[in-house]
Amino acid sequence: MLAVMRRTSFAQWPCSIARTMDLLGDWWTPLVLREAFYGIRRFDAFQESLGIARNTLTDRLRRLVEEGLLEKRPYQTEPVRHDYVLTEKGRDFYGVLLVMNRWGDRWLSGEAGPPVTMRHEACGQDTHAEVVCAACGEPMTADNTHPRMGPGYPPHLAERPDVQERFAG
Structure with missing residues (x-):
């Protein structure tokens, strides 16, 4: 008899990274979103x-x-066919893809360089994403940025010594 492996759900974890990974589920989901940003809207084109x-x-x-990142809009009735259009929530995912792209360009590109470059239309320059502090504009790094419990952290977990240690400092 074959045992069925169930994927652990991170949807209720007190961590936005875990919740985002729960939504993504696998490597196909960000690639589908990438294609939507490239202008793909129809099933066959995806x-x-x-x-x-x-x-x-x-x-x-x-x-x-279902998660509200894409909206189905019918474009044909016989048979019914839909366009898949990015919602505001879906468009907001673009920054995540840009940061993933930047990391891949830095660490996974060969000698030929990045396979895709990003042009910022506002200034007309080819560029890359940077993660900066929304308050002061300075770069955020692992050395100068530390997690703290936010207002949505579950109180019953906040009392645990291991959790308090994680957020100490």
Whole structure:
């Protein structure tokens, strides 16, 4: 008898990184979102550009619609077909993809350089994402930025010594 492995849900964890990973679920989801930012809107176009199985793509698009990152808009009635359009929540994910792209360019590009560059239309320059403090504009790094419990941290966990130690400092 084959044992079924269930994926652990991080949806209720007191961590926005864990909750985001729970929403993403796998590597296909950010790639589907990337394609949406490239202007892909139709199922067949997603499938062709990604080379993804139809059932996998159906599942990822359904999940992104349920989570409010994409909206289904009918463009044909016989048979019914939909465009998948980024919502405000979906468009807000762009910064996540830019930071992932920047990291990949720095650490995974070969000698030829980055496979894709980003042009900032406001200044007309090819550039890359930087994570900066919204309050002062200075770069945020692992050396100068530390987590603290926020107002949404569950009180019953905040009392645990191991949790207090994690947020000490």
